[in-house]
Amino acid sequence: MATPARVIVWSTGGVGSIAIDAVHRRPDLELVGVWVHSPDKVGRDAGELAGIEAIGITATNDADALIALAPDAVVYAASGPERDAGAVPDYLKLLGAGINVLSTSTTSLVYPPSYFATEWRDQLDAAARAGDASFYASGIFPGFASDQLALLMTTQSKNIRTVTATEIALNDHYPVADVMMDGMGFARPLDFEPMLKTPGFIEMAWKAPIHLIAKGLGVQIEEINGTLDREVTHRDIEVAFGTIPAGTCGAVRTRAAGVVNGREAIVIEHIIRMSRDVAPNWLTSDCDATYRVDIEGEPDIHCAMTMGAAEGHAAGHAAMAATAMRAVNAVPYVVDAPAGLLSSLDIPTTLPRHAFE
Structure with missing residues (x-):
């Protein structure tokens, strides 16, 4: 049997906790360390922080001590308001030390050539090549349902006019008010301009994901057109972050369309409702999270994927589990990959190992 890959999990939030449990259970992976942000978590057993039994690994916020363990890979699942600004320095340090990084935090890097921060991208590529390490970002949307699943569906196509990937979500359980209200415009009148309208x-x-699909299909994106639509609720809705009053925004739809040969051809849509009865004319689903791929061409193809139970917010946990496993299952493939910044086009399909119980 090959020597297990030595893995560190970076954070113990929802995704990180699932990754800790998954890595700990896999015979081909060895959990050797866990990083935490909160001082009150330092010194505690990582298993207990992840909601499982004690596993004999003490959580730490000492990055240098974790690097000194010489892991083969880090599953990086930290999140927060800083996002990339907080994560990129960690990536640079890890890659420069020769440690492969698999991130669920920086979804804009699922296709590195399109990354908006070109200076950071160049620094990451240089660090990866200097350390002979690889960086791979993934997740559920983007990272799978918005791009790799769409490409898989196109393997049945003779010709394609449009590829549309859509997430339909019920997010009444999401508790962070400033993200939902100021960022997305929920519970605000339609004349309010949320961050999404920037x-x-x-x-x-x-x-x-648009550029990833285009690269996979061998076409060039000429431009991307973005639109935002909002619909009001006609009744008060009680949600995790408070009350959404009647007459304010209860559903949000974003659409980004990549133009190929002068027409919109690769489309990513994201529909979020606070109740299923809002915006009834938009695409709907009986499940809390549905991911669709619709291809117009020969043949027309329609694929819908759901996660978790239909109700009860199990889909939220299911989406976190899928996100975590997109990184964990990729560890052996990324460890074996050439140095540099990777996308799902650069490694085989990350089939799980030791998944059957």
Whole structure:
């Protein structure tokens, strides 16, 4: 049997906790360390922080001590308001030390050539090559349902006019008010301008999966057009972050369309509702999270993927589990990959190992 890959999990949030449990259980992976941000988690057993039994690994916030363990890979699942600004320095340090990084935090890097921060991208590529290490970002949307699943569906195509990948989500359980209200515009009148309406924001947010699909299909993106639609609720809705009053925004739809040969051809849509009865004319689903791929061409192809139970917010946990496993299952493939910044086009399909119980 080959020597297990030595793995560190970076954070113990929802995705990180699932990764800790998954790595700990795999005979081909060895969990050797866990990083935490909160001082009150330092010194505690990582298994207990992840909601499982004690596993004999003490959580730490000492990055240098973790690097000194010489892991083969880090599953990086930290999140927070800083996002890339907080994560990129960690990536540079890890890659420069020769450690492969698999991130669920920086989804804009699912296709590195399109990354908006070109200076950071160049620094990451240089660090990876200097350390003979690889960087790979993935997740569920983007990272799979918005790009790799769409490409898999196109393997049945003779010709293609449009490829549309859509997430339909019920997010009434999401508790962070400033993200939902100021960022997306929920519970605000329609004349309020949320962060989503910032010129170029939608195009930047979804350019990576659009360019990944285009690269996979051998076409060039000429431009990306972004649009934002909102619909009001006609009744008060009680959600995790408070009350959404009648007459304010209860559903948001973003659309980013990549133009190929002068027409919109690769489309990413994201529909979020606070209740299923809002915006009834938009695409709907009986599940809390549905991912669709619709291909117009020969043949027309329609694929819908759901996660978790239909109700009860199990889909939220299921999406986190899928996100975590997109990174964990990729560890052996990324460890074996050439140095540099990778996308799903650069490694084989990351089939799970030791998945059957």
